[in-house]
Amino acid sequence: xxxxxxxAYVFCVITLCAYGINCYFMVWCFWRTYRKESGRIRQLIDTxxxxxxxxxxxxxxxxxxxxxxxxxxxxxVIRSVAAIDYPATKHEIQILDDSTDETCAIVDRIVASLRRxxxxxxxxxxxxxxxxxxxxxxxxxxVCKGKFIAIFDSDFVPDPNYLRQMxxxxxxxxxxxxxxxxxxxxNKTYSALTQAQCIGIDGHFMIEQSVRAFNxxxxxxxGTAGVWRKQAIRDAGGWQADTLTEDMDLSxxxxxxxxRANYLVDVVVxxxxxxxxxxxxxxxxxxxxxxxxxxxxIYPRVLRSNAGVLAKIQAFLHLTHYIIHPIMVMLSxxxxxxxxxxxxxxPWPLMVFCMLCILLAICGPSSxxxxxxxxxxxxxxxxxxxxxxxxxxxxxxxSNTRAVAExxxxxxxxxxxxxxxxxxKKNQYRVNTPVLPLFEILLGLYCLFSLHYYxxxxxxxxxxFLLIYACGFLLVGIRSLKESFQ
Numbered sequence: 001x002x003x004x005x006x007x008a009y010v011f012c013v014i015t016l017c018a019y020g021i022n023c024y025f026m027v028w029c030f031w032r033t034y035r036k037e038s039g040r041i042r043q044l045i046d047t048x049x050x051x052x053x054x055x056x057x058x059x060x061x062x063x064x065x066x067x068x069x070x071x072x073x074x075x076x077v078i079r080s081v082a083a084i085d086y087p088a089t090k091h092e093i094q095i096l097d098d099s100t101d102e103t104c105a106i107v108d109r110i111v112a113s114l115r116r117x118x119x120x121x122x123x124x125x126x127x128x129x130x131x132x133x134x135x136x137x138x139x140x141x142x143v144c145k146g147k148f149i150a151i152f153d154s155d156f157v158p159d160p161n162y163l164r165q166m167x168x169x170x171x172x173x174x175x176x177x178x179x180x181x182x183x184x185x186x187n188k189t190y191s192a193l194t195q196a197q198c199i200g201i202d203g204h205f206m207i208e209q210s211v212r213a214f215n216x217x218x219x220x221x222x223g224t225a226g227v228w229r230k231q232a233i234r235d236a237g238g239w240q241a242d243t244l245t246e247d248m249d250l251s252x253x254x255x256x257x258x259x260r261a262n263y264l265v266d267v268v269v270x271x272x273x274x275x276x277x278x279x280x281x282x283x284x285x286x287x288x289x290x291x292x293x294x295x296x297x298i299y300p301r302v303l304r305s306n307a308g309v310l311a312k313i314q315a316f317l318h319l320t321h322y323i324i325h326p327i328m329v330m331l332s333x334x335x336x337x338x339x340x341x342x343x344x345x346x347p348w349p350l351m352v353f354c355m356l357c358i359l360l361a362i363c364g365p366s367s368x369x370x371x372x373x374x375x376x377x378x379x380x381x382x383x384x385x386x387x388x389x390x391x392x393x394x395x396x397x398x399s400n401t402r403a404v405a406e407x408x409x410x411x412x413x414x415x416x417x418x419x420x421x422x423x424x425k426k427n428q429y430r431v432n433t434p435v436l437p438l439f440e441i442l443l444g445l446y447c448l449f450s451l452h453y454y455x456x457x458x459x460x461x462x463x464x465f466l467l468i469y470a471c472g473f474l475l476v477g478i479r480s481l482k483e484s485f486q
Contacts, residue, residue, distance in 0.1 A: 005337050009331070009335075020362065020364025030206075037214040060091075060147055061163060064144070068099055070103050077152055080156075081158060082114050082119050084160055088118050096137065131241035149228045151223070165264065180222055181267040188273065195385040197273045205372075206371075214263075221248070238250075243293035244287075277483060278484065292408065299319055323404060326397075332469045333443075391471045394468055394473065398440050398443060437477045437484065447469040451466040
């Protein structure tokens with residue numbers, strides 16, 4: 001039994017270490033290609049600007065804004081899109097409104113006003129919210145005019161120059177399926193939680209997406225702040241709602257049928273970060289479950305494709321990234337039982353090896369996040385929130401473990417959108433909080449209990465890791481529980 005326990009423990013440690021080491025690889029690839037490729041894209045955008053002076057030859061573009069009960073932010077995103085610098089006769093705006101609340105009246109009022117000012121803007125409403133966001137995008141695509149389709153979620157605020165920056169790569173490369181912009185942050189200073197989130201998002205967009213785009217790996221559309229070629233969507237089989245990450249699913253399907261993707265790291269579209277722990281966990285739950293659903297659906301096709309070995313490895317690590325959360329939960333549970341076998345069956349060199357692997361696993365993401373802040377010229381103060389991000393990342397592990405389990409067991413669940421508050425905050429949308437915070441608190445207390453026993457046994461090497469786990473689970477559990485009663 002002791003060998004079985006320690007074997008499971010070592011498996012968890014090595015798995016986390018593998019994903020951590022990949023973070024170092026990502027950082028190395030980033031510095032190797034970032035300056036050259038980003039400079040090339042900037043030059044392409046600059047030289048293409050005279051094209052926009054000839055309105056006759058400009059392609060038709062449709063911008064889709066999917067909405068579902070977004071009273072706080074609907075007006076902001078619609079007016080931002082309407083203000084994009086592109087000829088009104090060539091820019092169609094579709095409001096894909098599935099709302100069931102006051103959002104409908106807000107949308108109708110704004111659309112009527114913008115029509116009077118010459119904007120080509122329409123509202124599409126469905127009798128049933130079939131397929132959620134993917135279904136809405138598919139319905140809009142059936143009737144859209146554009147050769148290219150831009151997509152914005154409700155909390156994004158594009159710059160007027162957005163299409164002038166995003167279209168040149170698509171016009172220059174006929175095999176380019178989509179281009180993705182980098183996410184910025186409207187409310188990054190709202191709280192410690194939003195400060196931590198912006199570091200995590202910068203790590204993904206500044207480093208991971210740059211590396212995937214600039215090194216020929218599979219990359220994904222992030223659901224918003226990107227522009228698609230309509231023909232590529234059709235060739236890949238269109239929007240499909242059988243996963244909760246329809247954007248990742250479509251991205252991979254496009255690349256598997258021969259289309260390419262690109263990423264514009266210097267084009268930043270600011271958006272709103274979740275301001276509550278329950279909203280953040282809901283967002284991460286959807287991304288975790290959807291990613292694993294997409295891995296189960298798509299990765300066998302990736303293996304059979306003509307992609308290189310390294311691209312296939314990176315695709316696996318990309319699609320299965322959220323598997324680290326069940327591994328973290330297993331580690332936190334196994335640590336105490338393993339203690340009772342330490343002196344009997346486990347040589348100290350092996351334990352040192354395990355601790356070094358855990359250290360590599362923890363420091364890997366941190367090195368990636370730190371690099372992203374350096375590359376983005378962020379304030380040194382933001383880096384101080386890196387330990388807080390580590391705790392929050394651990395704290396959501398139990399929620400994301402449930403998401404991964406549901407994906408593997410093929411348990412269906414609806415598309416729960418992340419509440420947005422905007423500057424108005426007049427409608428306090430909430431995410432229903434189940435009993436999960438109680439289990440997070442219990443797991444945090446268990447980690448503290450384990451920490452006590454390790455110190456009593458003078459096994460200090462494991463102490464810092466157990467302390468991080470305890471702080472993470474207790475922080476997220478207590479704050480989530482508190483929010484459920486507010």
